[in-house]
Amino acid sequence: MSVAPTHVAVLMGGWANEREVSLMSGNGVADALEMKGYRVTPIDMCRDVAARIAETKPDVVFNALHGVPGEDGSVQGMLDLMGIPYTHSGLATSVIAIDKQLTKQALVPHGIPMPGGRIVASDELYERDPLPRPYVLKPVNEGSSVGVAIITEDSNVGNPIARDAEGPWQEFAELLAEPFIKGRELTTAVIDGVDGPRALGVTELIIETGFYDYEHKYTEGRTQHVCPAQIPPNVAALCEEYAIKAHNILGCHGTSRTDYRWDEEQGEDGLFVLETNTQPGMTPLSLVPEQAKHVGIDYAELVHMIVQEALRVHSPAKTDVQSQEAAHG
Known part of the structure; x- marks a missing residue:
């Protein structure tokens, strides 16, 4: 008797500033999951999204949204109430990590350097x-x-x-x-696995003019990605250490990406964390797939790993709820 393939609803789009990027991420994820043998239902985020997800009845939701409401805890809380597993970080982590001031309050006391302000x-x-x-x-x-x-x-x-x-x-x-911190733009992706979180390396972002803003991130040719970054081994190791530490302190799941500014004149003391992104992009220009590829994980396998991590994270909680219901039934 054959087992039905895992059904994944890929949630994308929405109405935030990053809608177009989310659609690119979501469509790429949907194609990769189909290649891996999953049953896939793409869903463009709308105001009645809860009803659409309920009708779809997925085994797990791949959250490919960026910005509000997909990255700030709103969608996470909705899916928690619906009892549906989902990828990436949960409600509390999302609320804290999208708020740059709350992120500072969470990370700085644990020895992670961030700019003041x-x-x-x-x-x-x-x-x-x-x-x-x-x-x-x-x-x-x-x-x-x-x-x-x-x-x-x-x-x-x-x-x-x-x-x-x-x-x-x-x-x-x-x-x-x-x-303003002068220096170089660096970033490190982290991915969860059965053995815990793993840093995928360090990429340097060399911008033609200005800084690594929205346009430079998602316009081909505007930014050069150097992976691995040509930086001293001790600074690269510190980037990976801070990224994993931030991932764990904030309670991230699936993937995260921590961004830095590094003033090389100050050595290790010139490295500052800017933010930790709990919903990194999955477009052809995105940094997490690029770093994963560098360590031998292709795009389809990366997406598969993120889905499997979501199922691992949510299965114990789901089992506990079911056990409590049975005990009170």
């Missing part, structure tokens, strides 16, 4: 700079470097920032202001 009301920026220039302004709860601005002495925004100057202050009521 504070949350400021956007209206304050029209009166005075919150930090000495140069400094960075970024939304507190967005991914993929959406809405990030670097304010320098030469910035064409005025001093203080003019109300009519284009920037994230026109879109977000509050922003996180951080000191």
